[in-house]
Amino acid sequence: MTTESVAVRRGVPEGAAARVAEPYWEAFGGKLGLALGPPEAGRRFIAGHPHTDRAVTALSGGEGGEGGSRGRVVGVAGFQPAGRGLVGGSGWTWSRRTRGPGSRTSATGSGRSGCDARPGCGTCWDSGV
Template sequence: MGHDVTGDGTVTVRRGLPYGAERRAAELYWDAFGRKLGPALNPPGKAVPLIAAHLNADRAVCALLDGRLVGLAGYQLDGRSFTGGSAGDVLRAYGHLRGLHRLLILALFDRSPAPGQLVMDGLAVHAEARGRGIGSLLIEEVAALAAEQGCREIRLDVIDTNPRARALYERRGFTAVRTEHTPYLRRLLGFGAVTTMRRPIRTRGEER
């Protein structure tokens, strides 16, 4: 949202959101998912501050270019996800009348992990930093983290209007296991199907 990416330095990947990068992370997240989340959280002037105020910094893997945040992958594990906030936070931001409608829409996106799963619930890369393999780096770091936590698989959902993301996930070892067709939501949300994809994770003991 109005930020340029410059420099030809090395991309570094780290776990956790850097201190002070909450607003930047929220903007990256909104750039990637604003079309999907817009019906629930528009306008951006309200959505971005709300997201920034309720991020769980320890539930993200981040990519930095010359020290600047250019990519992130959020995930859910042990009952905590990258994007937090309660129903009360949404109601305070939008008002009770409009907020209730928005909460119903947000409930459609709820995807809690099953035992042994890590759910990846957001991959975002700045438009000017694409083509450097940042998405793949983030996915592989999430996979390493999942293995360390004893998870057996990573799960994610991808919408039918994002074929580039699905192609990336397939290249990184994800397989589609189920597609839920929701044509009745196309007018409201802008997409008509959600595909669940999974990637098995081998623990270090299994790799020996």
């Protein structure tokens, strides 16, 4: 039996958003897929709109052997104080981009456009991509 050390850290380490999107999608992709589309597109949305201060991340391996910032993400937990969670952005704008401007699908149900995470990040429909 092999054991690995795991480090649990507050936040998402710099450059680890795509690695965090994998287990997040694994856990919630069944629900999120309705608004965010196929797995690759959904993971790309999650990785492009993280609120990195709204997570606890478990990392294994990496630099220093203690779950360094380049370690393998083995777990992630997001939390949502004051209405702001681990993943930002608008499912409405993402749906419009992946399904076209006539789409009525909205993850938030608000029907609003615009990205509330990082306007102009290049991921959402309204950013001109």
